[in-house]
Amino acid sequence: MDGDGSKADDPDAGWSLPAWTYGDPDFFAAEVERVFRPAWQIAAHESDLPSPGDYHVFDFIDENIVVIRGEDGVVRAFTNVCRHRGARIVEGPTGCARKLVCRYHGWTYESDGRLSGVPMKASYGSTFDMADHGLARVELENWQGFLFVRLADDGGPSVAEMMAPYAEEIAHYRLPDLRALGRVTLRPRAVNWKNIGDNYSDGLHIAVAHPGLRRLMGDGYGVEASAYADRMWGPIVEKPSSNLSERAYQHFLPHVSHLPSQRQRLWTYFKLWPNFAFDIYPDQIDFMAWLPVSPTQTLIREISYAIPDERREMKAARYLNWRINRQVNAEDTALVARVQAGMASRSFTVGPLSENEVALRHFGRRMRALIPQARLHHAPPAGWGRA
Numbered sequence: 001m002d003g004d005g006s007k008a009d010d011p012d013a014g015w016s017l018p019a020w021t022y023g024d025p026d027f028f029a030a031e032v033e034r035v036f037r038p039a040w041q042i043a044a045h046e047s048d049l050p051s052p053g054d055y056h057v058f059d060f061i062d063e064n065i066v067v068i069r070g071e072d073g074v075v076r077a078f079t080n081v082c083r084h085r086g087a088r089i090v091e092g093p094t095g096c097a098r099k100l101v102c103r104y105h106g107w108t109y110e111s112d113g114r115l116s117g118v119p120m121k122a123s124y125g126s127t128f129d130m131a132d133h134g135l136a137r138v139e140l141e142n143w144q145g146f147l148f149v150r151l152a153d154d155g156g157p158s159v160a161e162m163m164a165p166y167a168e169e170i171a172h173y174r175l176p177d178l179r180a181l182g183r184v185t186l187r188p189r190a191v192n193w194k195n196i197g198d199n200y201s202d203g204l205h206i207a208v209a210h211p212g213l214r215r216l217m218g219d220g221y222g223v224e225a226s227a228y229a230d231r232m233w234g235p236i237v238e239k240p241s242s243n244l245s246e247r248a249y250q251h252f253l254p255h256v257s258h259l260p261s262q263r264q265r266l267w268t269y270f271k272l273w274p275n276f277a278f279d280i281y282p283d284q285i286d287f288m289a290w291l292p293v294s295p296t297q298t299l300i301r302e303i304s305y306a307i308p309d310e311r312r313e314m315k316a317a318r319y320l321n322w323r324i325n326r327q328v329n330a331e332d333t334a335l336v337a338r339v340q341a342g343m344a345s346r347s348f349t350v351g352p353l354s355e356n357e358v359a360l361r362h363f364g365r366r367m368r369a370l371i372p373q374a375r376l377h378h379a380p381p382a383g384w385g386r387a
Contacts, residue, residue, distance in 0.1 A: 010365045012375055015350040017364050019343035020379040022192040027371065027379075028295040032061050034370045035274050038154035040162075042276055042287055043067045045305060046145045047179050049075055053098040053111055057090060058149065060291060065138050065149055066090055070112040071098070075142065077149045078113050078135035093184065100135075109135050145176035146287075162228035162272055169268075172259055173280060178305035181284060181318065187300040188293075189333065191340040193275055194367075196290040196298055199336050201230045201271050201359035209335055210328055215241040216250075217267070223359055230359040232269040249320035254313040256282050271359070273366065279325075283317045286325075296340065349377040 021027045044056040044067055055068035057080060064080040066089070080088050082102040089102050089109070099116070100109040108117030113135040118124070139150045143159040163170060189196065199205070203223035207214050213221070217234035224231050241247045256264060264282055271277040276289035284306040291299045306318065342348060353361050368374045373384065 010368065012368060013361055013365060014353055015364070016353055016360065017194065017367060017374055018350050018377050019345075019348050020376075021367075021374055022194055022340065022343050023295045024379050025295050026382060026384050027373065028292070030371050030373070031292065035367075036061055036292065037152040038150065038156055039274050040141065040148040040150050040159050040272075041291075042146055042289055043077065043140075043149050044147045045178060045180065046075065046142060046147060046176070048094075049147075051096065053096045054094075055090060055097065056094050057092065060149075060151070063138075063151060064088060066100075067140065067147055067149065068097075068100075068111050071110070072112065074112070075140065075147060076111075076113060077138040077140040077147075079138060081136065082107050083115065083133040083135065084118075113137060144170065145178060157228060159272070163270070165226045166229065166231065166270065170280075172263060173285060174258055174307055175285070177307055178285060179308055181304040181306050184301060184303045187302075189290075189298045189300060189336070190296060191298055191336050192296055193290050193292040193298045194363075195336045195339050195343075196300065197271065197275055197363070198360055199332055199339075200269070200277055200288075201225075201232065201363065202357065203232060203359070204354065204357060205335065206234075209331055212241075212243060212246055212324055212327055215243060216246055216324075223356070225359045225362040228273045230269075230271040230362070232271075232359075234267050236265040236267065245320050245323045249317055249324060252313045252316040252320065253283060254311055254317065258307075281321060283314060283321055 041058070041060055043058040043065065048054070048056055049067070049069040052069055052071045052073065055066050058065045058067065065077055066080040067075060067077045069075050080090055082089050082104065084102065084105055084107050087102055087104040089100050090097060098111065100111070101107070106117070106119045107115065110116050115130045115133045115135075118130060121128070121130075139153060141148045141150070141159050143163070148159050201223065203221055206217075206221045207219075213234065216236050218237045220237070221234040222232065236250060236253070240250060253265065259282055266282070268280040269277060270280065275291070276287065279286040279288070284304050286302060286304045288300060288302040291301055293299055353364075364374075373380055
């Protein structure tokens with residue numbers, strides 16, 4: 001099977017991943033090494049760091065990463081770890097520091113990561129060279145203004161390459177010009193990260209479990225999968241919804257001058273491998289990442305961005321968007337919890353996938369390519385994933 005699992009013949013293509021993979025410690029350990037360390041993660045948007053010294057801190061698996069704008073205007077990423085004794089240097093999710101000073105022993109770093117100050121430097125010996133002890137760099141990519149970090153490079157594609165099939169579509173939304181609406185929110189969930197991602201890309205549950213989306217989109221919801229991204233979409237119908245918030249959103253959503261006519265009332269969703277997504281609306285763009293904490297604990301990290309627009313109609317549409325999607329999120333939270341609970345039953349191993357569940361089929365193929373034990377209907381003996 002090829003590395004991405006997208007083209008090779010997969011005898012298990014018509015089946016879900018086994019239930020045991022959604023709670024097994026060894027499988028989770030394998031995911032951390034084979035799925036997450038080589039994967040891109042959203043840390044911030046470039047507009048979140050407007051001035052030299054501005055930084056955002058991002059927690060991911062066993063690393064704490066600081067993304068900071070240097071005095072030269074360049075944004076870089078480092079592990080938030082002093083090279084002396086391993087202490088974390090900066091505190092809190094955001095801040096501004098023209099120099100990064102460790103509170104333990106006073107080692108000082110410039111915003112470009114260079115070590116520039118060491119108390120009692122001579123006591124470290126004649127061979128000590130400060131140039132060898134700068135902050136550890138983390139790979140960073142700026143895609144359309146969003147800043148992504150990656151802990152390990154396994155030769156996988158850039159974010160730009162992952163989104164290449166949709167580059168022309170994305171260009172309409174002026175992502176580099178976005179500005180944050182509010183702050184990053186963190187929502188813990190007692191479920192495996194895959195259950196959140198599976199639900200995001202599952203188009204079959206929309207008509208059953210999300211009556212609000214059904215009222216807004218009718219039968220127009222669609223799903224497709226490319227090599228590294230799933231795309232879902234639904235046009236907002238003209239028929240006024242019976243729900244007050246939905247009907248008001250349909251009414252107030254104003255014309256957006258930079259969008260073509262076919263996108264004025266189109267909701268589009270992109271899920272990128274393996275665990276983050278963009279919800280793209282005419283009025284705003286939300287990102288959501290589901291960050292693994294343990295086999296059965298996940299932290300959802302999300303924030304909304306938008307092109308600055310002071311029109312009253314646009315402000316109303318954004319508020320109503322939030323109300324609508326708050327209800328959708330509540331419905332999804334309950335659904336995912338029900339799935340996680342059901343997977344604990346010994347009666348469930350794998351489930352058949354419809355040919356229409358293209359995104360779930362693609363995700364399963366990729367996971368089986370990276371972790372072949374995912375083909376087993378029951379967990380192998382403990383310890384296999386940590387060998």
